[in-house]
Amino acid sequence: MLKMVGAARILQWGKSSKRNVICRRAEVGASDSFRWNRRRKFNTDEPGLFHAVTTKQKELHFVCEVGIEMAELWVGGIKLLSYLELF
Template sequence: MVGAAGVLRWGGSSRLNVMCREADIGGSSPFQLHRQRRGGGDAYEPGLFCVVTATGRELHFVCHGGEEAAELWVRGIRAVTRAVYGKR
């Protein structure tokens, strides 16, 4: 997370940078339904969190460390987003 800009970055490409609007622990309902239909048992994986970008796209990540680590990621994203965009 790049604090000054509210950008979530992974990898070296500029196509892998997103402006975060919100974050939440767990997958979104459409994500969970899609993963269940495809037979993937990872719809409810520990450490799963969802980030909604400024353009409205949903990105799902799984972090090592389970629910506690996902909670820290979500808190950090929310804090930076609040600092950049102000309270909503």
């Protein structure tokens, strides 16, 4: 289960503290490096796929079971919290 913790832009999944990351930005769809690394697996255009970039420049990819609408909601929420963090 993936959840966003407060206004701190922390994405959290699982119970380990290593699974807590602070997001800088998020986008719907796969990143270019993800597409290149998985070019032979043909699952880079899966509906509901979005990725987040952490403060340490790591990319995390997630797939929403519901589809692209839920991925857009996640990305919108991350972007909103990132915007609010600036002000």
